[in-house]
Structure formats: C-alpha cells, structure tokens
Amino acid sequence: MDESIGGHVRADARRNRIAIVTTARAAVEELGSEVSLEEIAHRAQISARTLYRHFPTRHDLLTAVLEDYFAQRVEPVLRRAAADPDPRHALETVLSECTAAFVTHPGVLALAGGNARTTGITGRYLRPLHEVLTRAQQAGSVRADLTPEDFPCLVTMLVASADAAGTGWSRYLALLLDGLSPIAAGAPLPTGK
Numbered sequence: 001m002d003e004s005i006g007g008h009v010r011a012d013a014r015r016n017r018i019a020i021v022t023t024a025r026a027a028v029e030e031l032g033s034e035v036s037l038e039e040i041a042h043r044a045q046i047s048a049r050t051l052y053r054h055f056p057t058r059h060d061l062l063t064a065v066l067e068d069y070f071a072q073r074v075e076p077v078l079r080r081a082a083a084d085p086d087p088r089h090a091l092e093t094v095l096s097e098c099t100a101a102f103v104t105h106p107g108v109l110a111l112a113g114g115n116a117r118t119t120g121i122t123g124r125y126l127r128p129l130h131e132v133l134t135r136a137q138q139a140g141s142v143r144a145d146l147t148p149e150d151f152p153c154l155v156t157m158l159v160a161s162a163d164a165a166g167t168g169w170s171r172y173l174a175l176l177l178d179g180l181s182p183i184a185a186g187a188p189l190p191t192g193k
Contacts, residue, residue, distance in 0.1 A: 025065045029107040069108045073101040078128045088141035099158040103166045143185040
C-alpha cells in the first residue's frame with residue numbers, strides 16, 4: 001500500500017475514534033450510561049460496523065470515554081498540583097477542581113462509579129496524587145493517616161453535596177479541608193473500607 005494512502009487511512013481511523021468518543025461522552029451526559037451503541041453510531045454519523053471496529057464492546061467504549069475525560073480534566077489538575085510549591089494548596093486544588101469537573105459532568109462520574117472500568121485509570125491517577133499527598137504530609141499540612149485512595153471518596157462526597165445548580169459544595173469543601181488538618185486529627189482514621 002502506498003505510504004500516503006496508509007497515512008490517510010490511519011488519520012481517518014483516528015478522526016473516527018475521536019468522533020466516537022466525543023459523541024459517546026455527549027450521549028452519556030444526555031441519556032445516561034445505558035445509551036445504545038447504535039444511538040452513538042447514529043449521532044457520530046458512522047455505521048455501527050465502524051463503531052464496533054474501534055470499540056468491540058460497550059465496556060471498551062465507555063472506558064475510552066472515561067479515559068479521555070480524565071486525560072482532559074484530571075491530568076492537568078494533577079500536573080498543576082504537583083508543580084504547586086504550597087503542598088496544602090495543591091491538595092485543595094485537587095479536591096476543588098476534580099469536584100468541579102464531575103459536578104459539571106455528572107454522567108462521567110456515573111461511569112467512574114466503582115467498577116472494573118476504572119481499575120487502570122485509578123492506578124494511573126493515584127500515583128501522582130500520592131506524591132502530592134506525601135509532600136503535604138511531610139510539610140505537616142494534612143493528617144498523616146490520609147491516603148490517596150481516600151480522594152475519590154472525598155470527591156464523590158463533595159459532588160453529592162452539590163445542589164441542583166451545581167453549587168453549594170464549596171461550603172463542604174471548606175469543612176472537609178478543616179477535617180484534613182493534623183490539628184483536627186484527634187484519633188486515627190479507622191482502617192478498612
């Protein structure tokens with residue numbers, strides 16, 4: 001095959017994949033995670049066959065949607081937090097901006113709801129979060145028994161506190177941050193989930 005033709009085919013495949021993931025995310029936001037793959041193909045203006053060629057299963061497509069969202073909304077937050085010289089502020093940034101990301105896109109949060117789809121994604125984001133948390137603990141800014149695994153739960157709690165307008169959670173963020181202070185740590189946190 002001519003190299004220019006092969007490059008064109010790969011570029012078309014990349015465009016189709018991006019269009020499918022973008023369309024699927026919008027469809028999940030509008031119709032929920034049970035939206036049919038046929039509906040997504042229709043909205044992306046491609047055949048179901050093309051969709052299945054890129055994403056053989058529903059799980060594959062929804063995982064790609066979640067990975068794409070995390071790459072766009074969570075990775076930049078973690079990079080900024082890692083570069084922040086104030087470790088306490090870095091953790092506030094993570095909690096605040098991740099909560100805002102999911103409050104504005106609740107359908108994506110539903111995709112992340114504690115299933116196999118998030119296993120690889122969670123590990124990838126807990127590592128940089130661990131570094132930010134370790135810095136804050138070493139600086140004495142947060143309680144020593146806080147773990148990176150606590151953060152998805154904390155963000156979920158904050159998202160749940162948002163009102164219908166997607167606001168109100170900042171009050172609970174302030175309360176939560178007070179509770180993360182080493183001064184507030186009267187007793188060690190229980191272990192286990």
